Amino acid sequence: MPPAGVTPLPDTSIKIAVGGALGRMGRAMCDAVLADPGMELAARFDRPGLTGEGIVGQDEALASADVVVDFSTPAASTALAEVCAGRGGPALLLGATGFEAGQIAIIESAARRVAIVRAGNFSLGLNMMLGFVEQTARQLGPDTYDIEIFEAHHRRKIDAPSGAALMLGEAAARGRDVSFSSVAKRGRDGITGPRTPGEIGFSVVRGGGIVGEHSVSFIAEDESFTLSHSARDRGLFARGAVVAARWVVGRPAGHYSMRDVLGFSDKTSVLVG
Numbered sequence: 001m002p003p004a005g006v007t008p009l010p011d012t013s014i015k016i017a018v019g020g021a022l023g024r025m026g027r028a029m030c031d032a033v034l035a036d037p038g039m040e041l042a043a044r045f046d047r048p049g050l051t052g053e054g055i056v057g058q059d060e061a062l063a064s065a066d067v068v069v070d071f072s073t074p075a076a077s078t079a080l081a082e083v084c085a086g087r088g089g090p091a092l093l094l095g096a097t098g099f100e101a102g103q104i105a106i107i108e109s110a111a112r113r114v115a116i117v118r119a120g121n122f123s124l125g126l127n128m129m130l131g132f133v134e135q136t137a138r139q140l141g142p143d144t145y146d147i148e149i150f151e152a153h154h155r156r157k158i159d160a161p162s163g164a165a166l167m168l169g170e171a172a173a174r175g176r177d178v179s180f181s182s183v184a185k186r187g188r189d190g191i192t193g194p195r196t197p198g199e200i201g202f203s204v205v206r207g208g209g210i211v212g213e214h215s216v217s218f219i220a221e222d223e224s225f226t227l228s229h230s231a232r233d234r235g236l237f238a239r240g241a242v243v244a245a246r247w248v249v250g251r252p253a254g255h256y257s258m259r260d261v262l263g264f265s266d267k268t269s270v271l272v273g
Contacts (some may be wrong), residue, residue, distance in 0.1 A: 014249055015042035017065035017090070019080060020072030021055065022046045025095065025234060029069050032238035039242065042066075047076065058083070062090060067245045071095040071237075078103040085110035091248045093241050094118040097163030111255035115248050119258045120163020122240035126214060126229045127258040130171045133216050133227060134264070137175030140225070142198035145218040147172050152205035152213040160204045161186060168216050169200045 016033045020026040021044035033041045043061035044054055062068060062083065068090055070077050077094045084092055094107070097120045107116060121127065137147065149172075151165040161169075173180035178198065185199045195201075205213075212231035217224055231237070240258070247261045 013038055013040040014246060015040045015064060015066045016245060017043040017045065017061040017068045019045055019058075019061070019068060019070035020047075020076065022050055022052055023072060025071035025237065028234045028238040029071065029241060032235060032242050036242055038246070047072075062087065065090045066249050067091045067093060069093040069095070069241055069245060071241075074099040074103050078106050081107045081110035081114075081116060085113035089114055091115040091245075091251065092117070093122075093244055093248065095120075095122055095237065095241060098159035108255050112253055114253050115251040115256065116254070117244045117248050117256045117258070117261065119244070120167050121212070122237045122244060122258060123164075123212075123229065123231060124240045124243065124262070125236075126164055126212075126231075127240070127262050129214070129216075129227055129229050130167055130259060131262070131264040133168055134171040134175040136216075136218060136225070136227065137172040140218045140220075142176060144220050145225075146195060146199075146201070146220075148201045148203070148217045148219060150203050150205075150213070150215045150217070152207070152210050154209050154211065155207050157206060160206065161202045162204075162212070162214070164212065164214055165202060165204075168214060169202065172200055172216065 016039055018026055018029045018033070018041070021030060026046070030041055030044060033039045042064040043056050045056055045058050045061040068080065068084065070080055070092070074096050077096045081092060081094070084090060091114055094116060107118060110116065119127070149161070149165050149168050151162045153162055169184055170180045173183055183198050183200050185201045188201070211234060215226050215228035217226040244258060244261045248256065
């Protein structure tokens with residue numbers, strides 16, 4: 001049954017269950033699904049013990065959905081991936097950031113059984129920017145152009161650099177065909193010496209209610225070039241997740257990203273209306 005106040009849509013609609021539904025992103029995701037005529041908000045659920053109007057248990061939510069969307073925490077998302085893999089579905093969209101290596105390994109294992117789209121940021125604009133960063137890094141080589149990534153978020157964010165900033169760094173490293181871990185410089189303090197050629201630097205701001213700011217600068221001796229993205233409302237992340245949910249329905253098991261959804265890989269993309 002759909003949550004209280006939700007009118008069931010025809011069977012052709014995509015049925016979405018939202019995890020962490022009582023959180024800020026969970027609420028935004030519910031609003032985005034309700035605003036899409038091709039989707040049905042089939043269920044809302046949250047951590048055991050949390051209650052609210054229309055909130056159901058996890059098992060009931062999974063049984064009612066084509067796709068589950070979860071922006072809650074790495075631990076909750078990892079556990080959810082294991083459950084979905086064990087029951088053979090539904091497909092998953094995971095939007096938490098700050099996953100540890102062991103958690104990612106569990107998700108990759110689960111993705112051998114179900115389709116999972118995992119992204120540190122579901123903004124369509126920022127994910128288009130990832131493609132541009134990769135292409136630019138391929139053309140502007142490390143002998144001439146240094147790369148610096150800046151990000152700013154609200155005071156409540158608990159991980160740094162942000163998942164999106166790390167995605168941008170990985171895109172730049174991919175463009176230069178180098179290992180990201182070998183070139184990432186995630187902090188500078190004290191007497192650091194001259195910059196190492198080819199490194200990708202990060203700087204971070206935390207304060208107030210900043211939704212999300214990201215920029216990637218390519219800096220030479222005689223010029224600089226910056227790609228940037230500014231998020232003004234959390235609803236944009238939910239709208240991007242709706243696009244990804246439409247894309248993942250019917251996909252074979254696999255660990256996908258927004259790079260796949262938007263066609264920056266060799267997998268079929270979806271047009272964004």
